[in-house]
Amino acid sequence: MSRRPHDGHTEWCGKDHRCGLGEHRSEEIVIDIAARARAVLVRVRTAAGREHAEVRVRVALASGEVAARRQLVGLLGDVRQAVTRAAITGR
Ligand SMILES: [Zn+2]
Numbered sequence: 561m562s563r564r565p566h567d568g569h570t571e572w573c574g575k576d577h578r579c580g581l582g583e584h585r586s587e588e589i590v591i592d593i594a595a596r597a598r599a600v601l602v603r604v605r606t607a608a609g610r611e612h613a614e615v616r617v618r619v620a621l622a623s624g625e626v627a628a629r630r631q632l633v634g635l636l637g638d639v640r641q642a643v644t645r646a647a648i649t650g651r
Pocket of ligand 1: 579580584
């Protein structure tokens with residue numbers, strides 16, 4: 561699989577305003593869960609040639625402070641696990 565087609569972009573590059581300054585960015589891959597949670601993943605190739613995944617997560621928190629903090633603790637644990645697993649797979 562060629563990473564650089566003739567136009568200079570990567571095969572997966574979104575090729576719009578998001579791609580610029582030597583950085584290629586894919587279209588957003590969105591995980592949407594009934595207005596309660598949303599995750600957006602973008603594949604990025606920097607000008608230096610390094611590639612990485614960028615993930616933004618948005619989760620509705622409970623109105624009660626205790627429940628919200630419980631959610632945050634759970635989310636932090638899950639994110640740490642997901643990031644660690646992805647990093648290990650990349651070695
Ligand atoms: Zn590009």
